[in-house]
Amino acid sequence: MTRVYNFSAGPAALPEAVLERARSELLDYAGTGMSVMEMSHRSAAFIDIASRAEADLRELLAIPDDYKVLFLQGGATGQFAAVPMNLCESGDTASYVNSGYWSKKAIVEARRYVQVSIAASSEATGFTHVPSERDWEVVANASYVHVTPNETIGGVAYDFVPDTGAAPLVADYSSSILSAPLDVSRFGVIYAGAQKNIGPAGLTLVIVRDDLLGRARSDTPAMLDWKVAADADSMYNTPPTFAWYLAGLVFRWLKDLGGLAAMAEINRQKATTLYGAIDASNFYASPVAEANRSWMNVPFTLADPALDGDFLKQAEARGLTNLKGHRSVGGMRASLYNAVTQEAVDALVTFMQDFERQHA
């Protein structure tokens, strides 16, 4: 068996120990004689898996008791609609910060349900920094303020948690949740698709403060209504059981590693290694403002874009995969999620230096 160094932006690498564990339990989970995939979500075995996953996540993120944790489907994209539907009446206004590709997608979807006011945007400068909080214009009576703390495609990350006063702060944390400790109490709602840093695709996590439940507009589909999900312990319908189980294994892996502070230190080191190599060279460049460089998604360009194809081909030959930048940005992107090891980053940097020497 050969496993590659996988820098995919998502679905992304999973910890090898988690995959091994899942393999060892695949046909017979804990003496039940069946796979987790084959068991009822109402069975004692699965209820135990589900509640243990929630408890471990609560411990990892130190989630306060007045927040619900929901294990849903529909992806972060589903939440682009769920957020306005759960928090607004149709005439209300919500403020959005436009910091990149995913912010824009959230804005386009929200416009179907609420008045959207753009509090700040970095679009004019190509989404290479986070708009400074000093320049935000949040409308009075905003139902909420929506941010994207890590823009997966632009590789742009917030270096602050904004203060939005009475308006609940809503954050799409799809690509950086669990990469470092996070003060959940600063947020009204945190949501994330699982396939970057949590587990396999098909699971969507929502962490929502209790007082924000029960306000959904009356035409909200039951499947998008957080209160419906909360009242049913995320089992209003059949949940994505296997993805939930795997997420639980990832949470336990993080706990065994020492929790999110330990994970953050590893991630900081990985990012420092790669950005350091980019900055030390005149051949590679990062387009992102230094203060907003993401630890999770690192876009970079080659001095001559005509070499991109050759770079990717040679990288692939060394087992360094999924380095092509998003079509909207071009160049390269290395995603360094939790499961990507320092060894993988070191292998990438060694290759980058070799490639540069070839073309010096």
Ligand SMILES: *Cc1c(COP(=O)(O)O)cnc(C)c1O
């Ligand atoms: C991947 C991603 C999404 C889309 O997630 P889906 O689960 O595919 O809907 C949304 N926002 C961010 C920040 C992402 O990284």
